[in-house]
Amino acid sequence: xxxxxxxxxxxxxxxxxxxxxxxxxxxxxxxxxxxxxxxxxxxxxxxxxxxxxxxxxxxxxxxxxxxxxxxxxxxxxxxxxxxxxxxxxxxxxxxxxxxxxxxxxxxxxxxxxxxxxxxxxxxxxxxxxxxxxxxxxxxxxxxxxxxxxxxxxxxxxxxxxxxxxxxxxxxxxxxxxxxxxxxxxxxxxxxxxxxxxxxxxxxxxxxxxxxxxxxxxxxxxxxxxxxxxxxxxxxxxxxxxxxxxxxxxxxxxxxxxxxxxxxxxxxxxxxxxxxxxxxxxxxxxxxxxxxxxxxxxxxxxxxxxxxxxxxxxxxxxxxxxxxxxxxxxxxxxxxxxxxxxxxxxxxxxxxxxxxxxxxxxxxxxxxx
Amino acid sequence: xxxxxxxxxxxxxxxxxxxxxxxxxxxxxxxxxxxxxxxxxxxxxxxxxxxxxxxxxxxxxxxxxxxxxxxxxxxxxxxxxxxxxxxxxxxxxxxxxxxxxxxxxxxxxxxxxxxxxxxxxxxxxxxxxxxxxxxxxxxxxxxxxxxxxxxxxxxxxxxxxxxxxxxxxxxxxxxxxxxxxxxxxxxxxxxxxxxxxxxxxxxxxxxxxxxxxxxxxxxxxxxxxxxxxxxxxx
Numbered sequence: 001x002x003x004x005x006x007x008x009x010x011x012x013x014x015x016x017x018x019x020x021x022x023x024x025x026x027x028x029x030x031x032x033x034x035x036x037x038x039x040x041x042x043x044x045x046x047x048x049x050x051x052x053x054x055x056x057x058x059x060x061x062x063x064x065x066x067x068x069x070x071x072x073x074x075x076x077x078x079x080x081x082x083x084x085x086x087x088x089x090x091x092x093x094x095x096x097x098x099x100x101x102x103x104x105x106x107x108x109x110x111x112x113x114x115x116x117x118x119x120x121x122x123x124x125x126x127x128x129x130x131x132x133x134x135x136x137x138x139x140x141x142x143x144x145x146x147x148x149x150x151x152x153x154x155x156x157x158x159x160x161x162x163x164x165x166x167x168x169x170x171x172x173x174x175x176x177x178x179x180x181x182x183x184x185x186x187x188x189x190x191x192x193x194x195x196x197x198x199x200x201x202x203x204x205x206x207x208x209x210x211x212x213x214x215x216x217x218x219x220x221x222x223x224x225x226x227x228x229x230x231x232x233x234x235x236x237x238x239x240x241x242x243x244x245x246x247x248x249x250x251x252x253x254x255x256x257x258x259x260x261x262x263x264x265x266x267x268x269x270x271x272x273x274x275x276x277x278x279x280x281x282x283x284x285x286x287x288x289x290x291x292x293x294x295x296x297x298x299x300x301x302x303x304x305x306x307x308x309x310x311x312x313x314x315x316x317x318x319x320x321x322x323x324x325x326x327x328x329x330x331x332x333x334x335x336x337x338x339x340x341x342x343x344x345x346x347x348x349x350x351x352x353x354x355x356x357x358x359x360x361x362x363x364x365x366x367x368x
Numbered sequence: 369x370x371x372x373x374x375x376x377x378x379x380x381x382x383x384x385x386x387x388x389x390x391x392x393x394x395x396x397x398x399x400x401x402x403x404x405x406x407x408x409x410x411x412x413x414x415x416x417x418x419x420x421x422x423x424x425x426x427x428x429x430x431x432x433x434x435x436x437x438x439x440x441x442x443x444x445x446x447x448x449x450x451x452x453x454x455x456x457x458x459x460x461x462x463x464x465x466x467x468x469x470x471x472x473x474x475x476x477x478x479x480x481x482x483x484x485x486x487x488x489x490x491x492x493x494x495x496x497x498x499x500x501x502x503x504x505x506x507x508x509x510x511x512x513x514x515x516x517x518x519x520x521x522x523x524x525x526x527x528x529x530x531x532x533x534x535x536x537x538x539x540x541x542x543x544x545x546x547x548x549x550x551x552x553x554x555x556x557x558x559x560x561x562x563x564x565x566x567x568x569x570x571x572x573x574x575x576x577x578x579x580x581x582x583x584x585x586x587x588x589x590x591x592x593x594x595x596x597x598x599x600x601x602x
Contacts, residue, residue, distance in 0.1 A: 077379060173457050176567050223548050231535050233553075247423045247432030257422055262436055267417060272531075273553035292525065303552045315417045315561060331565020342576045345489070349580060358472070 006017025010049040010212070024049075031209050032282075035203060036228050048213040055212050056111050056119040059093035060148055062143045063136045063179050064169045067198040068161040069095055074284070075201035093117075105139045108146075113151050120211065121151050122158040127185055128177035135177040137246060146187060156190045156217055157182060158207065162300060165193035165224075172306035183224060190217050193224040197300035198280055203229045223303070227322065232269035234297050237279040240264070258294060268312035269296025276301040387599045388500050390464050390592055398454050399593055401446065408443035408565065412436045413564050417557075441529065448522045463554060464501040466508045478504050496585040498600055506577065513570035523559040524550070 012026050028049065029042040054359055073096075090096065092107045099107065111119050128135035133142030151157055151337075159182045162168035170179040182193045194207055210218045218226040235241065244263040245251070251257060251266055265272070271279070274297050282289040290297055298311045309316030315326045325333075391399075415436050437482035458466045470479040495566045497503070502510060527546035531553060532538035550556050573579045582589040588599040 053437055079455040196544060222545060227535060231371035236534075243428045246430035247419060247429065247436075248427055249419060249422050251422060262422065270554065273557060276555075301552065302554065305547075305554075306550065308554045313595065316558065323382065327565060331562060331568070334565060335569045335572065337466040338572055342572060346576070346580070353584065356494075 008054060009052060010054055013054070014049075016094060031206070031213075034206055035210055042104030045209075045213050048215075052212070052215070055155075055215075056089045056091040056115050057107060057122055057208075058111055058119060058154075059090060059096075059122045059124065060143075060147060060150060061094060062123065062125030062127050062138075062139070062147065062163070063177070064161070064163045066095060066124070068163075068204070069093075069122045070203045071198035072160075072204045073201075075205045088218055108150055112150065116153045118155055119153075120156050120158060121154040122160055122208075122233070123147065123164045123182050124160040125163045126171070126179050127182055128170070128179045129179040129185075130176070135179075145194035147182070147185065151186045151189055155204035156192065156211065157186055158211075159183065159191055159193045159195075159224075160204065161199055162195050162197040165195040166303040166305075169306050172304070191224055192217055192220065192226060195225060195230070195301040195303075196276060197305075199301070200229075200277055200283060202281055203277055228276045229274045229281075231276075232275065232280075234274045234276055234279045234291070238263075238271055239279065239292060240291060261294075264291060264294075265314060267296050268314055268316070269304070270305075270308075270311070270312060271297040272300040274302050274326070378541070387588075387597045389596055390462075390500055390598045391596045392457075392461050392465065393596065394453070394457050395461065395465055396593055398450050398457070402450050402454075403449040405443045405450065406571065408439055408446060410564055410568055412440035412443065416440060417561050425595055444522075444525055444529070447518075448526070451518055451522060458470070466513050467501050467507055471508065471511050482508060496581070498585060498587045500598055503581075509570070513566065514574075517567055517570070521560065521567065522564045524556050525562065526555055528553075528560060 011024065015021075025042070025046060028046040029039060032039060032041040032045055035041070040225065046327045058071075064314060091111050092104070094100075094104060097104060097107075125136075127133060127142075127144035127147050129144060133144035136143040158252045159165045159368070163170065167175070167179050167181050171181070183193065190278045192207060192211075194204060196203070203226075206229065207218060210226075210228075218228060219345075221227050221230060223230075235244070238244075239265045240261060243261070246266055248260075248262045249257060249266040250262050250264050253267070263269070269291065271291065278289045278290065278297070296311070299308065302308070309326070315328050317326050379413040396542060416433075419436075420436050423432055455469070458469050481497070481504040484493065484497060485503050488496055489505070501507070503546070523543055523546050526539050526543040530537060530542075530544045531547070533539045535544075536567070547553055550559060578589045582591075588601075592598045
């Protein structure tokens, strides 16, 4: 941190940290592959890292649990934990930095001045807006103010995790502090949503590496998520998909199907409605991921996943119109009520008709 | 048309029998194809959300969910294409073909007839009115619980389908926006299933009303959707 970061390139930092050129090139090709760019992009990544000065990153923490940071520093990519952090030129991160207090806060000002329009703000957590933002205080001021000021001169903003992207648990109903996702507070800046609670470590480092090496933001989908990691659902790449198509499901947590690794759809797996890279990249350096360990996906990278009913139902509760019940309960009740009403209506119709007929025959008799 | 025996009987009872051509062939054909598609969609859709009991044996020897989903998607395409064809026919067909797409809400007389029909169904009117097309209340129901809902089901349905078809597919380009607009994939799945139940409830009411009015209103309804002719019995 400080003056050296202006001129130093990533490569120089790597070499200074004792990384050999061989493992540097390995890192480049691994990164190219994990970004889905193919081997041709590896030399381009290498060249960018060798020539480009590092882009400073300010990492802010709002209302959050630091699980994103915890995930990030555990990136199993061989070089990440030693290098990507320094490669980032992470000039400010109050959780990780040594400086504290006024000294630390001064860095934000310094970066803002020195790299105006040329630094990245990574936001972990979100700002609460109720009570003028007093539910989250950063250096003696409401976090929302710090966030707005810091983002004002940024090149781009990264929203880490479900908190910054969608609001997560602190924004779950009734959301007492009015915790608000970053993209609803900041405007006029490119914002990259990287949802998940937390996001996969390699996804986080992948996004950062892409932005730093190519000097542009990755291609985003409608919800502002990088397509390369959030372009498909868990379900689309799930290794248990074969059991889903065959109609083989876990019906209980301790049944034969659970032991055989059948599809967890009936146990409420949210894989078919969740966009993330878990089923292809997996977690903890590719060791495992939720479905592999026998539990369904809870859909943590989807908007408002705390308010989307139980984690253990497929046809799950809808909280709308002041009633709570799932589509099947509401539908069956409605169809049943209407069915009964029709039966009653038909009975009354028959009765009225019989009476009318009786009346008609009386009339006819009278005419004769 | 009436059989000779019926004509004879009608003459004997001194009643006039008249008939009007209401539903043109494409409308009738669409009605029955659409009805069949709806049955397939509802049954397969029900089992997609709450699947059948687990299949025994190896996964490689089964493809149950695959077949159910295939039937659902195939029927969905027929439903959607049918709806498009039906919308086209609303432009080129006779005026009855437009009824389920437009409500004459500024017409006071129409509203009075809606309330007349409400009273008729509440047994407050002794004698039914006859209509060449839908009765006004049926038209109202048809508009909200079929036309609007069917369009909603097509939009949510293709949005869900686009998730499998993938980013950049035409389903995604046309309908992918529905998912964030309605608050996420899970919400769209839920609403699509709720829509199925509303559609089925509508179908129950529709079938009951058709049979009841066929008997009570002394005009043909069910055979009209087969032959196209509305017959008035007195």
